[in-house]
Amino acid sequence: MTAFISAGHNPKGIKVDPGAVANGLREADLTVEFRNLVVAELLKRKVKVITDKDDERLGDYLKRIKTGSGSVVLEFHFDAALSPTATGTTSLYGNDADRLDIAFSKELAEATSKILKIKNRGALSESQSHRGSLGLMRKEGIVSLLEVCFISNPSDIKAYNENKKELAVKIAEIVEHYENLI
Numbered sequence: 001m002t003a004f005i006s007a008g009h010n011p012k013g014i015k016v017d018p019g020a021v022a023n024g025l026r027e028a029d030l031t032v033e034f035r036n037l038v039v040a041e042l043l044k045r046k047v048k049v050i051t052d053k054d055d056e057r058l059g060d061y062l063k064r065i066k067t068g069s070g071s072v073v074l075e076f077h078f079d080a081a082l083s084p085t086a087t088g089t090t091s092l093y094g095n096d097a098d099r100l101d102i103a104f105s106k107e108l109a110e111a112t113s114k115i116l117k118i119k120n121r122g123a124l125s126e127s128q129s130h131r132g133s134l135g136l137m138r139k140e141g142i143v144s145l146l147e148v149c150f151i152s153n154p155s156d157i158k159a160y161n162e163n164k165k166e167l168a169v170k171i172a173e174i175v176e177h178y179e180n181l182i
């Protein structure tokens, strides 16, 4: 069984996709940093992990990976809004999600909200989130996308920076738990 852990957007490569940019930060750098922290924790726990590469477009990663019913698939993003006070964490699951996808998403948002001490905006389906259809959600396995916090909110980013190691440990623990369920 394998965990597929990816960073939304790519900071390097021929076609750089920085994601949201705010407060002098690029979303792609934050997602890579957080993915690396979570992957390091999973490897300590002897969980087999496949990740995207920093110069790889998301579409190419999704084409490359072969997930199965025994996979946990998780991608990190940071949210952005015009208002610098928009705050909180959100997780997303597919419109075709089953009980485990939804439970996994809920646990991710709850843990992030608790550790960063920011609002829990909830676990939403693709259609509730108005983000359109997400290719990630068409992958087999237990799948979720976590918008950790708002890159556009300085206090969200401060909370992230102060607690990212603790959050990475907790997220790894949740991933390992769902890996063991399937």
Ligand SMILES: [Zn+2]
Pocket (backbone or CB within 6 Å): 008, 009, 019, 020, 027, 077, 078
């Ligand atoms: Zn993103």
